[in-house]
Amino acid sequence: MSASVEVYVTNYCPYCVRAKRLLDKKGVTYSTIDVTDDLDKRKWLAQVTGQHTVPQIFINGVSVGGSDELHQLERDGALTALLAASPAPHPEPRPTAR
Numbered sequence: 001m002s003a004s005v006e007v008y009v010t011n012y013c014p015y016c017v018r019a020k021r022l023l024d025k026k027g028v029t030y031s032t033i034d035v036t037d038d039l040d041k042r043k044w045l046a047q048v049t050g051q052h053t054v055p056q057i058f059i060n061g062v063s064v065g066g067s068d069e070l071h072q073l074e075r076d077g078a079l080t081a082l083l084a085a086s087p088a089p090h091p092e093p094r095p096t097a098r
């Protein structure tokens with residue numbers, strides 16, 4: 001199984017294109033979330049990532065940064081393993097106390 005990858009983008013964004021090109025080259029399936037017109041989601045992204053730019057990329061729910069950081073992970077030889085890791089399983093539903 002491979003990682004769950006989410007890429008938050010806007011519609012004119014050369015860095016987004018660059019990041020997606022690398023993911024495509026690596027054969028990764030990912031979700032693209034367009035936040036061009038979604039101020040609430042952009043605010044949430046800035047809070048969660050501490051960054052105000054797009055793209056913002058999450059691998060298995062963990063923020064790995066933008067395009068530059070993604071390419072740095074690739075240069076460091078760390079990206080393939082991150083992309084191969086399965087997402088953490090959801091916890092078993094707990095029985096409710098009666």
Ligand SMILES: N[C@@H](CCC(=O)N[C@@H](CS)C(=O)NCC(=O)O)C(=O)O
Binds near residue numbers: 012014016054069
């Ligand atoms: N170092 C960042 C740069 C990203 C960047 O500058 N993105 C532009 C769009 S391509 C951006 O978000 N500019 C600010 C804005 O649109 O509010 C990266 O590699 O992801």
